[in-house]
Amino acid sequence: MPRTKGKNNSRHPGRPPLSPVTNELKLSFPSLSVNEGFARAALGAFLAQLDPTPTELVDLKCALSEAVTNCIVHAYSDGIGTVKLSVSLRADRTVIIEVRDLGRGIPDVAQAREPLYTTDAAGERSGMGFTVMESFSDKLSVVSKPGHGTTVKMIKRLSERKKL
Numbered sequence: 592m593p594r595t596k597g598k599n600n601s602r603h604p605g606r607p608p609l610s611p612v613t614n615e616l617k618l619s620f621p622s623l624s625v626n627e628g629f630a631r632a633a634l635g636a637f638l639a640q641l642d643p644t645p646t647e648l649v650d651l652k653c654a655l656s657e658a659v660t661n662c663i664v665h666a667y668s669d670g671i672g673t674v675k676l677s678v679s680l681r682a683d684r685t686v687i688i689e690v691r692d693l694g695r696g697i698p699d700v701a702q703a704r705e706p707l708y709t710t711d712a713a714g715e716r717s718g719m720g721f722t723v724m725e726s727f728s729d730k731l732s733v734v735s736k737p738g739h740g741t742t743v744k745m746i747k748r749l750s751e752r753k754k755l
């Protein structure tokens with residue numbers, strides 16, 4: 592159930608309380624490449640209730656694609672594993688997208704987040720996935736434990752829409 596009350600921003604006591612969560616989506620799917628498109632479509636359908644601008648929608652879908660693709664090609668490079676997607680909406684129009692895998696993990700997150708850094712030996716990847724995610728969100732956090740998995744969290748506050 593979504594939280595309906597304002598939550599204290601306990602990690603940052605100096606800051607104002609976080610706006611309450613008004614809706615949540617949780618999905619879990621195998622790391623098949625067909626599910627990248629599914630995740631994009633699911634995000635688009637879920638965000639429709641906020642009436643995002645076309646640019647906001649494309650940006651967030653693109654950022655999500657990068658995160659899901661990373662689970663498919665890097666986290667579970669040796670097989671198929673589970674990808675967990677959660678999207679939370681706050682009353683102040685903040686969208687929080689979390690993509691989690693239980694795959695190989697990232698030994699050096701700071702290095703992985705550098706533009707053009709890639710471990711892809713086949714030369715098919717640009718090394719720009721995290722850069723895209725960062726530029727399309729207000730805040731990106733990446734937490735990873737080698738051998739245990741990775742959680743990518745993207746936070747973006749959508750613009751106010753004019754009332755008709």
Ligand SMILES: Nc1ncnc2c1ncn2[C@@H]1O[C@H](COP(=O)(O)OP(=O)(O)O)[C@@H](O)[C@H]1O
Nearest residue numbers: 661665666696703709710716717718719720721
């Ligand atoms: N979910 C993940 N699990 C394991 N490693 C990852 C994951 N996401 C990213 N990485 C590592 O971080 C590097 C940089 O990711 P990214 O910026 O998306 O570039 P690219 O995917 O083009 O290599 C990847 O090459 C990979 O080594």
Ligand SMILES: [Mg+2]
Nearest residue numbers: 657661720721
């Ligand atoms: Mg990538």
